[in-house]
Amino acid sequence: MTTAPADPPPTDHRARQGRRRAWLEEASAPGRHWIRAATGLLLLDAAAGAGFAAALGGAVQTATDALQIPGQPLAQGRLAGWIVLGLVCAVSRGIAGREGELCGNRASIEVRVRLRARLSRALLARTDRRPDDAATLGTTITALAGGVDSLDGYVSRLLPARKAAVPAQMLVLLATALGSWVSALLLLGTLLPFALIMALAGGAAADEARQQFDALARLSGLFADRIRKLPLILAARAERRQAALLGRASADLHRRTMRVLRLAFLSSAGLEFFAALSVALVAMYCGFSLLGLLPFRSPEPLTLGRAVFVLALAPEFFAPMRRLAAAYHDERAAEAAADRMAPLAEPSPVLAAATHAPLAAPPHLRFEAVSVLYPGCDRPALDGLEMDVRPGEMVALLGASGTGKSSAIKLLLGLAPLAGGEVWIDDAPLSGLGDIAACASWMGQDSFLIPASVSENIALSRRDASLDEIRAAANAAGLEWDGAGAVLLDRQLDERGGGLSGGERRRIALARALLKPSALLLLDEPTAHLDPDTEAALIGTIRAAARGRTTIVATHSAALAASADRIVRLHAA
Template identity: 50%
Template sequence: MSAVPIAPVSAAAWLKQTGRPWKRLTLLAGVLTIADVAPAIGFALGLALTISSLTVSPAAAAPWLALAVFSLIARGLIGQAAVIVGAKLGRAIKTDVRGRLLSDLFGRGRRSSAQMTALVEGVGALDGYYSRFAPLRLAAGVSPLLIIAAAAIASPVSAGILLFTLFPFIVGMALAGTAAAGESRRQFQALERLSGLFIDRIRTLPAILAFDAVGRTTVQIAQASDELERRTARVMRIAFLSSGVLEFFSALSVALIAVYCGFNLLRLLPFPVPETLDLSRAFFVLALAPEVYAPLRRLAAAYHDRQAAEAAAPSLITPDPHLTQRASIGDLAPAIHFRDVAIAYEGSAPVIDGFDLDVAPGQIVALVGTSGAGKSSLLHLLLGLAPLTRGEVEVGGARLSQCGDIAGRVAWASQHPMVTPGTLAENIALADRTACPGRIALAARTAGLFGDLDRPIDERGGGLSGGERRRLGLARAILKRAPLLVLDEPTANLDPASERAMLDVIRQAARGRTTLIATHSPAVAALADRVVTL
């Protein structure tokens, strides 16, 4: 059954869709953030009337002072409640996304360094978006208008000034967000590259030590670290610059209100206005002016959370198991169809171009040709190690353009089988961790590996001859219960006697499977039902 194609999903759409099951919690957090307007207005009113009442008597100012104090306490409680709800929202969404990633990572066998980075760093980036940015976005659209409406009751002219100065503030936020969005994406990509590089080098540490590549590896990791540092510094510079711009417009707006109220109280305005302010109304408007921009400033401070989440979202998007069907080639030997296949690595000419081939179920096909003709690249294509630049490959109904690779259903033996420190049995069992000792011993005997399976082997293959190392790769291929067998130069550099002994092993390993063999050997090619020359 072929995989169902998945429509591209933008980061913003995915974030919105992910938060939809918790819409009520998101709405509650937004309402609590908007509710902060009521105590803000109450504090401004209490402060203004307290100051104006002091001119009459201290006793007259006491009720209004109590209103101001009560408003401050209520504001603190509402703010704390909004933080708690936002934290619950962020935790719930992170738990859900992390669960889906873990299911995709282990349940379906898709494992990569990029996914490990997404699981740790990407999921963490969602917290700020849902716990802070999402509620503040709702409040930033409503709260300033409510505060301006309250200010209009005391001074319509001051409300008009606040409304007019609101536009450059919003434009400044938009420009700063646009400039920072791209840098945030590049910064997260640099983090992914560094994490992936580090994980890959840890996995290949024995090979690095064996080939004395410690210095080069250190330089590569240092370069990736420096790139991440540069990207992070750029994001921080843009954040500080945007904060400075927004603070400038906020201070300028409050200063305009202060100048207007002061000149109006002193009756020194150089132009006529339709209102005459008294002390209480002027103080009320002055106390409210900073509150108009407070929700927008908080949103601007949390805007980096949105950028971080949108930068991380592409690596977190996984197919919904209820909406998609994973490609499966079953347990029987599959047919393979190559249609106008092209393989081109980045920055190089195509190694394969316009390749067509039909392989019947259970057939053995030998790919022969000169070195560099693309034999290994065709085999790597099935394993997801080479890019499908053009065309299509269909294996038992699974299309590589949709499922990426079928490595889980391929028994593979390379030119240089990887060896890990441990026993010979443990090295064979790498092909199937669930195999019992009897199956491992049978695979070893079939591949011609006799003797003590518990003998120790170091990371450089010490304890194995060249022929035994080739047989180790074939033993793994025999052990793995997969309907497709792929062999890359299985008898290269072997003497004629060892090659003849290996032919029987290859014949047994290919029994009941569709087999592709890349080889230079005429003897191996003679085993095949069909020989394809590249």
């Protein structure tokens, strides 16, 4: 078991927080124009709110003045003007709110579509993770689905609210000060505990959101792994045990989700309390001042119209902060998702380098004290390998299971991490290239199949191959059922290769490797699961395919090893 890392020092935490926010800002860049539009509409909403409060106060003051002077006709023109202003501001607020929400949604859609495409491209290009790692698979699934969707509230609500919060509040505070500077000071004084609660709740929400995302990744990984292993689970009659395991993971996710919701509820209640307290203080001041019941001399002349104006503006002062607080948990969820998405979104420079620099001739490979150590393992899978493979030579790696034969091949493909030593491809170090997967023909132990025909599965290594070339590779691998080859090549397969034997699946993988004309041929157990007669026929095919190529074959077969130019025996690390 691995132990949890110690808490990082504050400086590291701040640095990670800065990198995380920088990554989120970069990811949100495609929706920047819509975010600006949403921010402008929020400011328009604040201005319209101030205008509506002014219209309400003006209408009340006009009606009061008319009633206080006997015989004075009601200033109908002025009152009508205030009413029209109020209606215009109310309609403007409705339009600004609706259009602002639409702009935020458009920004979110654009950002999520671009980010999901970016993640997909980066994940398809990466070769530095094992495809059978359930934790990695769960993180990948969660990042592409829940992780990307976690940016919805961050982009559509939080970013516009954050950019508009300070200008909108200053606008409302300035308008309040014009009506009553004492009320403006009261509002400003209650802002400090409001902001303090937001900061405290945000820090706690960050930890809970990160743990919730981890629980979701674990559940996704478990579910994906059990779906892949469903035939084995059914054969072992382990359905109930695996269902119970998934149930516990689901319950853990439920508990963590409820913690996030509970924290959001408590923080919202605290914020609403201080917002209501500030409005109540302003109301008490205005009421006692108008009634002359203040225990001290009123520091300012306050009319009924001004009091109504200030009271109508007081809730508007906290409206930007309420919007920001409502979306504050969206920011924490986005930051938790960013911790997982940022490493996955990093482009792989390796395939690009290999694609632009193909191997024009059979390469010279030199392994100098090479070690491979997989993450989470205590012992190296390969330790201190010394091997020299001359150009055009066929070398067989022979040894028991666990001696690192497959790891030596995976190292060249970028599927295993180089922990020590160096591999030289001609005069270039592998640590500088990363891998040479794009320049190699490769057959792995797992015969990867897609739901398509046999010919399409073979053509995965070379999409521009003609049907005659595919048929020739299938013939060389011993795949034909009849002379024409139509019966086998047109057969439709599912992702598990249902109806094919283990040997037939391996022959499809071998045909795929033979179809790709490259100067480097890497074969991992190419004759496994084959009967002796088929193996003998296939050895001749492999030997013919190795001519003019640098070839490394990992095998348990003494017969296949004997056909190689040289045998390198590996022993357990």
